Amino acid sequence: MEGTEVYLPSLSLDCVIFGFHENQLKVLLLKMKNAKEWCLPGGFILKNEDINEAVKRVLKERTGLSKIFLQQFNVFGKPKRSDSNFHRNILRKDGIELKNDHWLFRRFVTIGYYALVEYSYVNPRPDSFSDYCTWRDIDDLPKLMMDHRQILDKALQILRSHLRYHPIGYNLLPEKFTMPQLQRLYETILHKKLDRRNFQRKILSYGIMKRLKEVKTGGAHKAPYLYSFDLPNYHKALEEGLQGGW
């Protein structure tokens, strides 16, 4: 069956899945069989499928990941997003020769989605088109196919700017955490050192955390305070943005 009978023509989806674990920021990439470059997990939309459901299905099919909160961040719609022989060359190595007007050779506008997960909690596995499905260090990325590097860079820029307006950390840190743990999460994503006192003052001013009566024990230094997120306030800030105040 032709792809155009199953999928919406012209439209695709691509997922930038960032993973955080122990002060490292990674991104989930696939390496398709016969391709030299790596790629973002992506795919197409079924004729009768909501796009926000399609992206969940695509991510699950290509990486095994489910229950991930994915957010639209940008549509990439330049007329030439790839060399027109790009797909042809990959398929040819697989012994597949497609007609010149095959739907895969047409132009696709792609909708970018991103997510941030604790990567030790999830277990990615490659689909049948791919040799690998792996977390790759954000500072040491392989060559990516088509415009996937631009898509990734844009997602990273959006993730960093969202830090300023949206709470982050729930599902990425243990239920009870210390201020230095939270600060390192921010530092890892922003890729820079932050001033300890400014950070603490600012984070506490948002009213999304509560200091617990317990302290963290077992360290060599003075036991640091433990915090947890104030979930009602945290979710309110997710909806309405941090700071409010107008």
Add this chain to the structure above:
Amino acid sequence: MEGTEVYLPSLSLDCVIFGFHENQLKVLLLKMKNAKEWCLPGGFILKNEDINEAVKRVLKERTGLSKIFLQQFNVFGKPKRSDSNFHRNILRKDGIELKNDHWLFRRFVTIGYYALVEYSYVNPRPDSFSDYCTWRDIDDLPKLMMDHRQILDKALQILRSHLRYHPIGYNLLPEKFTMPQLQRLYETILHKKLDRRNFQRKILSYGIMKRLKEVKTGGAHKAPYLYSFDLPNYHKALEEGLQGGW
């Protein structure tokens, strides 16, 4: 010529153009001939056209507006965005009967763009499909076709939340303005009263304005200070978001 030979299938664009003038917030709507409901200005993408160029062309063709800074804000991709007889009924009143598989009857995913302009500076005019192209009050909207009301509501929500992170006012206020003028712009968009002192403290803390040596003259009260935007800082904040500080 069939639309599918000229345009990318499955994809459309819709523009939510907000207009501000003298403490009023409006939105630009079209009323197509033979349609009962109003609609957002929208259209399709040429086969070889960048989507961000397409939206400028569409807006120009349908409303006469040009040089508007349009921003993507969301993709609307539910499978049933309109009654399948919707376009058919409009065209039928025009004496046009299209085949059942006509491309206009297929499913469209639409990319939403928005902009905010000073509406006394622009001069909208309807295209040949439309009877009217007019600024309508945000508090007194007519019935809109398809899911255009949802698209408009989402754009308004995004505009309001952007106020917290992005500077606003340049191109909407005179070059020199008073603090009350700026406050009324915010109040109009947010649709609520703001505390004068909080507003002033917060706005000044962003470092995007400078107080001029002149005062506004001619009023009955104490002459208020005049301000203008510090354009380098204003543009930096547009790029990087307000407050920064991490």
